Amino acid sequence: MNRSRIRPIAVSLAAAAALLLTACGGGGDENGGKKSESPRVRKSEAAGSDRPEMSLPSDVSLVFDKVNVTDPDQAAAMGNARKFVRAIRHGITKQDVDDPAYKFYSESRSPAQAYAKDQIEQRVDRGFSISGEMRFSRTKVSPAENEKSAVVSFCSDSSKLYSKEVKTEKVHRTEPSISDYNSWQVLMTPAKNSEGPWRAQKVRVEEKAVECR
Secondary structure (H helix, E strand, C coil), X not given: CCCCCCCCCCCCHHHHHHHHCCCCCCCCCCCCCCCCCXXXXXXXXXXXXXXXXXXXXXXXXXXXXXXXXXXXXXXXXXXXXXXXXXXXXXXXXXXXCCCHHHHHCECCCCHHHHHXXXXXXXXXXXXXXXXXXXXXXXXXXXXXCCCCCEEEEEEEXXXXXXEEECCCCCEECCCCCHHHEEEEEEEEECCCCCCCCCEEEEEEEECCCHHHC
C-alpha cells in the first residue's frame, strides 16, 4: 500500500522470532495435530463479551481466507487475531489513537497493544486514513510452547489498499510492489479465567515478504 508508507513499529525481528517462533508443528486447520485438551469455547467468545463496534467505511474492505480450524480454542484465537488486525484499521478510519477496539483485542500494555497504537498514531499524525481492499491468506494456527497460547500466522496483501488524505479525501493510488506484502505472526493468549476472550500479546510483521506475493 503506500502511499506515504507507514513503517511498522521498530521491533527486533530476531527477538520477536525468539518470542513467537516457539510454536509447535504446522497449521491448526487440518486434522494432523492433536486437539487442545480444553475443547469448550469460552463463554465470552460465544456470548460476544461486550465486544466493541468495528464497522468500517464503505470504501474499506478486509478479506480473510476461509480456514477450517476444528479446535475451538485455536478457532477463537484465530478469530480474535483477525479482529485485532481489523481493530487497527478501525482505529485508523476513526482517527482515534485510543480507539477501544484495539484495546479490547490486545493485552493491556502489551507489545501488541503498543504496535496497534503506533500504527494508528502514525497515520493520525500525518493526516491520513485508508481506502481500498486488504486481503489476508495462508492463515495457520499453531500451539505455542506453553500449550496455553497460540500463534496465528498469515500473509497480508495491501496492493489495493491506499492512503487517503483526511481533509481532502484524496486517495493516493500507487502501482503494486513487493512492499505491499507482509508476513504476520500474532501471539494470542487466553484470558486467565474462562470468561474473557483471547487477546493479542505480541506481533511480528515481516515487510516485503516474498513468500506472500
